[in-house]
């Protein structure tokens with residue numbers, strides 16, 4: 001065993017011990033999920049290949065951990081080719097462990113917050129090889145002031161506005177830019193999410209306009225790279241150089257970095273037009289089609305996020321035992337895995353005929369009135385308060401126990417699925433039950449609601465038509481997570497093509513000329529601005545008009 005191999009074996013053992021001393025919540029808070037050694041070596045090796053072979057490496061890892069990338073670098077570069085190496089690590093224990101482990105190698109490790117570090121002004125001191133697996137800390141774990149500081153810094157350094165929904169890894173990528181030497185290379189091991197979601201726009205803007213984006217490799221989400229963190233990962237390679245107008249980017253997918261299952265060159269123009277980069281390389285960019293979409297027929301909302309389902313959702317029996325007042329209880333559907341069929345029947349009182357029979361505790365009375373008027377409910381709130389009232393969603397509601405308004409919807413769609421034969425299920429709901437955020441709720445727009453009211457049988461036809469939405473187009477619109485989990489946000493479900501719904505609705509008696517024109521007008525009026533939608537045989541340009549549909 002070489003000295004470096006011995007140190008690497010020691011590092012892996014120390015990493016395991018340090019991970020074991022932290023709870024999952026603590027590790028989430030600082031995004032502490034180490035890169036497996038083999039993956040670290042292949043990221044470093046692939047990035048080194050992008051530098052001229054004579055280059056003396058100036059290395060930076062701004063989220064160092066115990067140093068998986070640095071260790072790999074030492075295994076690949078001999079000391080004359082390594083000019084200097086620097087790292088940042090916010091966690092003292094990780095930092096001290098790494099400093100001790102690597103002190104003889106000349107590493108300059110700062111036990112500090114990288115986002116607060118001063119950017120070197122001397123160009124010769126700037127790193128030409130930046131490798132990082134940045135902390136994947138979701139936005140709601142970022143303190144408001146910290147978030148604002150990060151946004152201001154990125155705006156100041158790059159002129160890019162970052163969405164408040166961005167995770168810490170986005171700020172790491174953008175803030176590191178100022179650190180890089182001209183023509184320096186970076187490799188970022190990041191969640192693939194940025195390629196598809198709204199907040200990823202800032203990263204995509206940066207990658208297309210401020211650097212030469214060289215390659216993105218996306219691992220197969222079924223092959224989770226980090227045993228302990230369920231994220232689907234990608235590696236992004238870039239060079240700090242202004243992009244050429246005809247820039248092309250190598251997109252690869254599956255297999256390994258060295259031997260991907262598929263790959264394709266994608267032009268920057270294609271990337272500018274396509275919202276969802278995870279299409280590449282397996283599929284071509286989507287054509288802007290002139291079809292109707294689900295959002296033309298429905299207002300789509302995510303189900304209720306209670307912030308503490310275990311406390312706010314209970315069986316009828318439990319609510320009775322706790323003496324909770326009926327006026328604060330609303331029927332709510334059980335999760336899709338508890339639905340025996342995709343049709344929810346209702347009792348006379350509107351409750352769903354499901355097993356279990358659940359209710360949502362939803363009270364809008366202020367605390368003093370609950371205390372005076374409903375003692376058992378007050379006792380229950382007092383019991384759950386220590387555990388629940390301080391949770392993120394509860395702190396954003398007044399009073400903390402009030403729930404969002406989500407009337408019962410006649411159609412629902414499952415929100416998170418695995419890509420099986422029929423991943424997304426549409427549910428036909430006859431009950432007055434609301435639903436939690438494991439569902440998306442589809443509320444017919446006024447013209448569709450009128451048609452449904454006029455013909456009770458139509459509801460079933462619409463449901464059957466919904467179930468004919470092609471699974472692959474739905475998966476295409478959604479986003480993919482580690483473990484092959486797919487999610488569809490309301491806006492994404494709204495974009496799913498739905499020409500076949502136009503076949504169902506116009507078969508009504510109301511589709512005589514008068515209704516047809518009413519229907520056509522409604523489609524045009526309610527649809528998304530500036531998009532073209534097929535109405536019968538005609539294709540009409542959408543008027544540009546903002547409209548906020550009623551909840």
Ligand SMILES: C[S@@+](CC[C@H](N)C(=O)[O-])C[C@H]1O[C@@H](n2cnc3c(N)ncnc32)[C@H](O)[C@@H]1O
Pocket residue numbers: 030031032033034035036061062063064065066067068069088089090091094112113114115132133134135136
């Ligand atoms: C995803 S881990 C990567 C660790 C290591 N580079 C690897 O690949 O195994 C991210 C590391 O960044 C550290 N970290 C989190 N926030 C940081 C910050 N603001 N500045 C510096 N390090 C930070 C965490 O403690 C964690 O060790």
